[in-house]
Amino acid sequence: NKPKVLVARSIFPETIARLSEHFEVEANQSDESWTKAQLIARLKGKQGVFTTGSERIDAEVLDACPDLKICANMAVGYNNFDIDAMTAHGVLGTNAPDVLTETTADFGFALLMATARRISESEHFLRAGKWEKWSYDMFAGSDIHGSTLGIIGMGRIGQGIAKRGALGFGMKVIYHNRSRLEASLEAECKAAYVGKEELLKTADHVVLVVPYTPASHHTIGAAEIALMKPTATLINIARGGIVDDAALAVALREKRIAAAGLDVFEGEPKVNPELLKVPNVVLTPHIASATVPTRRAMADLAVDNLIGYLVHDKPVTPLNPSVLAAR
Ligand code: GLV
């Protein structure tokens, strides 16, 4: 009598195969989008669910699915979980940290470079057949080497970006975080702690890597953008809602800052149409962790958590371990 697990979105066949060794698996391999009612209908009677970061698990879902014991997210961020409601219902949440850190830091740096050096904008120009002559200021951007990198959110990914900037590109790195890093970690990242306002005023490139919470909603809005240098770039690889996208679109149109690079959006997969109208923004569809090996590692970690908890009573990366103690 194997425990029952629901896989909420399409995933590697190998992931389903591994789960099937231990569980009775129902999987959404057609990858249709389920409404909440459809999710609940399929989740009833299941002990575990494999989620991808898009499925909202809240009190309504938990009330309707009393057999549920664990939600394993294939993402480091878990703002799709109402973690307090999960704890109250005795449901464990797990995420997929660490395995995506370096891949995501690579992408943050790639997006920074593409934005500062206007790579997307210039490729569109070339593809449109507009390249007819050399010109002294054609797609002249801003430098990365030797500039000041400001990182808001100095978790593992932020630290990875700091090291890339300091060690690889000779950048001066400043950061802001809810809590200051230990001195040894600051030294390893060659990063100096500053207040948010000072960071915004002095950084040439601002990178956002904070988790989304009600407190981090619109960490960057019109007032914060107004503090930034007119030559600065803003990179968001954190979550939609960390930046006020409407205010950013206005700022980009009015050239209050030079450019932005966005991998995440308020209300994604919809993108604020005003952002689509401005040329000085690089837009990518939430792919910062998307390399084949890393996506496999993330899926494997979610599976490890489901097997770890439902079979061996030992989850790998629990988010609300108080659930374990309370049983
Ligand atoms: C992706 O956004 C993640 O949280 O893993």
Ligand code: GLV
């Ligand atoms: C966030 O959890 C990070 O790893 O930066």
